[in-house]
Amino acid sequence: MSDNVTDETVSRRQRGFLGFVERVGNLLPEPTMIFVYLILVLMVLSALGDALGWSASLPYSGEEAPTGATLADGVLTYDATSLFSAENVRLLLSEMPRTMAGFAPLGLILVIMLGAAVAERSGLFSALIRASLRNAPRAVLTPIVALVGMVSHHASDAAYVVYIPLAALVYAAAGRHPLAGLGAAFAAVSGGYAGNVTPGQIDVLLFGFTQEAARIVEPGWLMNPAGNWWFILTIVVLYTPAIWFITDKVIEPRLGTWNGEADADTQAELDKAELVPGERAGLRRAGLAALLVVGLFFALSLIPGYTPLIDQEAEGTGRLQPLYASLIAGFFLLFVSAGIAFGSASGTVKSYQDVTNMMQDGIRAIAPYIVFVFFAAHFVAMFNWSRIGPIMAINGAEALAAFALPAPILLVSVQMLGSFLDLFIGSASAKWSALAPVVVPMFMLLGISPEMTTAAYRMGDSYTNIMTPLMSYFPLILAFSRRWDKSFGVGSLLALMLPYALTFMAIGVAMVVSWVAFDLPLGPGAQVFYQRP
Numbered sequence: 001m002s003d004n005v006t007d008e009t010v011s012r013r014q015r016g017f018l019g020f021v022e023r024v025g026n027l028l029p030e031p032t033m034i035f036v037y038l039i040l041v042l043m044v045l046s047a048l049g050d051a052l053g054w055s056a057s058l059p060y061s062g063e064e065a066p067t068g069a070t071l072a073d074g075v076l077t078y079d080a081t082s083l084f085s086a087e088n089v090r091l092l093l094s095e096m097p098r099t100m101a102g103f104a105p106l107g108l109i110l111v112i113m114l115g116a117a118v119a120e121r122s123g124l125f126s127a128l129i130r131a132s133l134r135n136a137p138r139a140v141l142t143p144i145v146a147l148v149g150m151v152s153h154h155a156s157d158a159a160y161v162v163y164i165p166l167a168a169l170v171y172a173a174a175g176r177h178p179l180a181g182l183g184a185a186f187a188a189v190s191g192g193y194a195g196n197v198t199p200g201q202i203d204v205l206l207f208g209f210t211q212e213a214a215r216i217v218e219p220g221w222l223m224n225p226a227g228n229w230w231f232i233l234t235i236v237v238l239y240t241p242a243i244w245f246i247t248d249k250v251i252e253p254r255l256g257t258w259n260g261e262a263d264a265d266t267q268a269e270l271d272k273a274e275l276v277p278g279e280r281a282g283l284r285r286a287g288l289a290a291l292l293v294v295g296l297f298f299a300l301s302l303i304p305g306y307t308p309l310i311d312q313e314a315e316g317t318g319r320l321q322p323l324y325a326s327l328i329a330g331f332f333l334l335f336v337s338a339g340i341a342f343g344s345a346s347g348t349v350k351s352y353q354d355v356t357n358m359m360q361d362g363i364r365a366i367a368p369y370i371v372f373v374f375f376a377a378h379f380v381a382m383f384n385w386s387r388i389g390p391i392m393a394i395n396g397a398e399a400l401a402a403f404a405l406p407a408p409i410l411l412v413s414v415q416m417l418g419s420f421l422d423l424f425i426g427s428a429s430a431k432w433s434a435l436a437p438v439v440v441p442m443f444m445l446l447g448i449s450p451e452m453t454t455a456a457y458r459m460g461d462s463y464t465n466i467m468t469p470l471m472s473y474f475p476l477i478l479a480f481s482r483r484w485d486k487s488f489g490v491g492s493l494l495a496l497m498l499p500y501a502l503t504f505m506a507i508g509v510a511m512v513v514s515w516v517a518f519d520l521p522l523g524p525g526a527q528v529f530y531q532r533p
Contacts, residue, residue, distance in 0.1 A: 032368075035375040035433075039382060042083065046386035049080030056394035058445070067219070068387050078387045078394070088385050092378075103212075103377035106370070108204045110363070111328055115335030116201060117362020118355055122343035124286055125152075127279045130166065138174045142184050145170075146243035149188025150195045150236050153202065159189045160473045165480045172258075178484045179496065180252040186466060186477055187243050187500035193428070194462035194508075195235030199226050199523075202428065204328060206454055209433045212380055213440035214450040216390050218533065225327045227451040228458070229523035231515065235459070238507050246499050282342035289341035293334045297326070369429075376433045389437045396442045407448055407528075408513040411456040414439055415512055418460030419505070423468045428461045449530040451522045456512050463504035466497040 057077040065071035069078050081088065092099075100106070119125055137144075145167050152159040164185040171181030193202070203225050211223040275283075301309045301323055309323040339358070343349025349358075383389045414435075421431050435457065443453045465471050474493070481488040481496075514520070519528050 032372050032375055035372070035379050039375070039379050042379065042382055042386060042388070045388060046080060046083040046088075046382075049386070049388060049391070050082035050085075052080075054080035054388075054391055056391040058394050068384065069390070078390045080387050080391060081385065083382055083386055088382075091385060092382070095381075096378075099381045100374050100377045103208075103373055103380070106208075106373050106377070108208050108328055109201065109366070109369070111332050112201045112204055112335075113362050113366055114359045115332035115339070117365070118339035118358045119335040119342075120339075121358040121361055122339040122348045123279065123346055124282070124339050124342040127275060127283055127342065127346070128152075131275055131279075131283060138176070141171065141174060141176070141181075142244045142247045143240050145181060145184045146188045146192075146240045147236065149185050150192045150239065151197050152189060153193060153196050153200060160476060164189060164477060165483075168480065168484065172484075175258075177252055177255045177258040179255055179481060179488075180247055182477070182480060182484075183251050183496045183500070184243050184247040186497060187246075187504075188239070190465040190471065190473065191463045191497070191500050191504050192235065192239045192243075193465060194232060194458045195239055196232050197236060199229055199232070199327065200331070202458075203228060203232075204331075205429050206432055206458060209380075209429065209436045210440055210450045210454045213389075213436035213438075214444060216384070216437065216441040217444045221450065222325065224451070224523065224526055227523045227526035228455045229526075230520070231455045231511070231522045234511065235507075238511070239504065242503050242507060243500065246503060250499050251496065276346075278346040279342075282345035285341035285345050286338040289337040290334055293330065293337055296333075297323075297330055376429075380433065380437060383437050390441060392438055392442070394445060396438070406516075407446070408516045410443065410446065410448065411452065411512050411516060412509055414443075414453060415456045415460035415508060418457045419464045422461050422464040428458065431461065432457060444530050444532070447529050447531070449522075449527055451526040452515070452528045452530075455515070455522055459508040459512060463501050463508060467494065467501045 055077060057075050065076060068081075069076050071077075083089075083092075149159070149163060149167070152163050164182060167185035168178035168182040172178040207223040207225055207227060211221060214221040214223075297309065301307055309326055311319050311322055336355075340349055340355060343354065349355060417435070418431065421435075422428075432454075436454075439457075440450050440453050444450060468474070474490075478488070478490065478493050481493055485492075515522070516528055521527060
């Protein structure tokens with residue numbers, strides 16, 4: 001790709017605000033090192049806070065104080081503690097394995113990835129994507145591309161590597177401008193990253209960090225992987241017509257006419273995208289396997305006298321807590337069973353050894369994430385040991401309460417902060433693991449639920465993906481674009497995607513404000529507002 005980058009393109013990349021963003025962003029270290037530096041800063045702050053006597057208090061109705069706090073006369077008090085103290089140094093060195101192993105997101109994402117690896121490496125995800133687009137009608141091609149693009153988040157990297165270039169090919173074969181198809185797919189896959197039809201890996205990952213942060217205020221708070229389900233489903237409902245309108249009425253006219261004829265290479269690639277008989281049979285088997293898993297969970301929730309997934313002694317939505325907690329296992333079983341069913345028909349799974357090899361490959365693929373988790377887990381743990389987190393949350397909540405800012409403004413501010421940071425740091429989990437320990441407990445003290453705070457953050461984190469050259473897949477999408485227009489540069493791709501990003505931003509702000517204004521449920525058992533127990 002570098003051979004095709006002209007001096008003019010390089011010069012264009014360095015101009016204006018986006019050029020400034022790229023230069024500054026390139027100076028940032030990788031996420032792992034960011035947490036190393038954050039730990040060093042935290043250690044200095046903890047020593048300073050201990051020496052200056054930083055503290056915070058709030059009324060507390062519980063009988064026992066949470067770890068690290070003192071309780072006297074109904075008042076809970078946190079005092080800053082130096083991370084250089086003998087107790088904290090002992091904790092750091094003696095509890096290092098447990099600190100990492102006890103990091104909630106790690107176990108959750110490992111279980112999900114074991115299943116997703118089978119579904120992806122068996123070819124199921126790729127076949128689903130190709131089957132969705134191959135024979136899409138020309139008139140409704142754009143909304144199909146948008147819808148499938150947002151659902152394809154479950155396919156992880158396959159969405160970028162397979163789906164986006166395939167969308168361009170299908171547009172070319174339909175006599176439409178291929179860059180319009182590429183733009184629509186990129187907007188759905190990356191700009192619509194917060195939206196989906198069902199919860200998936202990203203929900204589990206983000207809510208894992210949310211749970212760790214929420215326990216600063218409520219030690220027994222448990223995450224609900226479906227806590228943003230209605231919110232992310234609404235994103236799909238609103239983004240799909242938005243992508244349709246922008247692509248067909250703004251982007252495609254701007255790109256100009258295209259000859260409308262698929263060349264030999266295009267047709268050859270489309271022929272490769274055609275499903276073979278084994279893959280068609282595999283999709284049918286995978287569908288049956290998925291129905292069996294869903295039926296199993298329904299049965300375990302509805303059989304009279306035998307409901308392991310329903311807590312019959314609890315009240316209200318608390319009765320569904322076992323079902324929410326079991327969704328991680330549900331996704332694992334769904335991905336594994338559907339992947340094996342597909343692979344047995346298509347020939348990619350011939351024995352149990354193939355399945356275990358796929359799982360091993362999946363774990364190898366997230367090795368960088370495991371390295372990142374080591375430092376993120378220690379940052380979160382040390383943040384708790386220092387007591388700076390609850391002190392910042394309590395004092396910050398008191399300051400915000402004094403301003404009496406409405407909840408929508410507070411949540412939009414979190415959304416905008418996520419959007420700004422996304423221009424420099426691509427990893428959603430890296431940003432949220434650093435932000436959550438402060439904003440989640442702070443907003444809980446102001447009466448805003450962890451689920452609502454997470455929804456606002458993930459919305460802000462998504463649409464700026466297509467506005468920054470620092471996004472990890474941006475160079476790949478640029479390479480795909482240059483197949484159809486060799487003069488296409490970074491600025492060209494940013495200009496192509498900017499209408500989508502600005503529209504998504506407006507929709508995102510409107511959604512956050514509306515959810516609070518009308519107190520809409522975010523998902524099963526998840527509300528906008530929070531009341532301390």
